[in-house]
């Protein structure tokens with residue numbers, strides 16, 4: 001269904017004379033018009049052709065205009081609909097607007113008013129599609145294709161990270177274990193002008209204190225027992241690229257001061273050497289510790305903290321961005337399915353519910369493991385709930401949080417499941433939920449959910 005330059009309008013009314021009249025007037029204003037006298041003709045027409053707008057009479061022969069509008073919206077959810085009402089039926093007209101009509105006009109209508117409403121509706125949808133186009137551009141820029149981010153929180157992270165990737169600013173990524181700190185660090189490097197230069201990562205917690213310095217800065221031959229050869233060190237190897245210092249909260253104080261010097265002067269001395277080495281590097285650090293707390297405890301240097309805390313990036317735990325859960329689970333299911341050479345289609349509604357209820361202390365890494373297990377064990381194309389976590393993993397206390405919190409939590413999980421099921425189709429979702437379109441919109445807005453992000457290609 002392609003859009004053309006001349007806007008096309010579908011008019012549905014059981015009054016043939018009125019249909020002809022409207023057609024004439026609209027054609028005179030250079031719109032392309034298709035008329036339908038019966039409800040089913042309207043639906044058929046909408047299936048065959050893209051319409052920029054529809055005008056639907058509220059009282060049709062077999063059904064009311066609102067349900068016809070809903071069917072039309074099921075075919076083209078974005079199409080604005082103007083409802084014709086008989087004089088006096090304001091209440092139903094208001095209901096029509098609640099259910100997603102753009103506006104209504106009372107019969108007999110004023111032709112000027114009709115044209116005005118049409119122009120407004122078309123302008124409105126032009127704006128909407130422009131916004132969508134701009135958002136699309138934004139999404140392209142974030143094309144970190146292996147990073148799944150549907151939640152507002154994660155999208156903000158990606159937006160921030162894209163912006164700062166181009167600079168040389170030091171980035172401090174913090175967040176619980178398994179939230180994706182290393183993934184983001186790599187993404188920053190790839191999105192930066194340094195992408196063709198080395199990305200060197202070191203886990204400060206994994207290297208014994210005595211070796212860390214020489215690992216980072218290199219050493220001269222004979223600098224210490226065992227230093228039989230000089231070695232370059234990671235800072236030298238990362239020259240012109242990015243160095244990622246993971247678990248920086250575990251770096252010993254003695255190394256911290258050396259690091260501070262590198263950050264200030266962009267040069268350092270290998271262990272046992274008097275000759276400074278200059279480096280051009282971008283530094284990214286990560287930790288799951290609260291560094292401010294470590295500073296207070298006196299185990300992390302305050303001056304170093306300020307040096308690295310230039311651009312803080314906080315990765316929220318998975319339980320605070322549950323709308324990412326189904327998407328991540330699908331992403332990993334596909335991945336593992338491919339790896340295992342199996343066709344795995346998705347998760348049953350109950351399985352998704354179980355994924356949403358769990359608190360994920362191990363965050364994305366844990367989710368990934370759970371999906372891998374389920375993928376390996378499943379005998380079917382759909383993953384069933386019995387393969388997702390053992391019941392004992394869902395703590396009892398969780399079932400007895402304060403009622404208000406539980407209710408909010410249920411509502412959000414419900415909406416996520418619904419949007420997931422309907423692939424972000426608002427008409428369908430609101431119908432299933434037994435809500436007016438407008439009320440449904442308010443609900444998803446309240447929970448900060450964006451239906452567009454549930455649409456699948």
Ligand SMILES: Nc1ncnc2c1ncn2[C@@H]1O[C@H](COP(=O)(O)OP(=O)(O)OP(=O)(O)O)[C@@H](O)[C@H]1O
Nearest residue numbers: 146147148176177178179180181182183288364365
């Ligand atoms: N948004 C995401 N989309 C896709 N995969 C993700 C996402 N976030 C994390 N992952 C995956 O989850 C796993 C853990 O991520 P990562 O190692 O980056 O976490 P971390 O925060 O560094 O954890 P730790 O603190 O334990 O080192 C990796 O396999 C990573 O690819």
Ligand SMILES: [Mg+2]
Nearest residue numbers: 178181182246
């Ligand atoms: Mg890590």
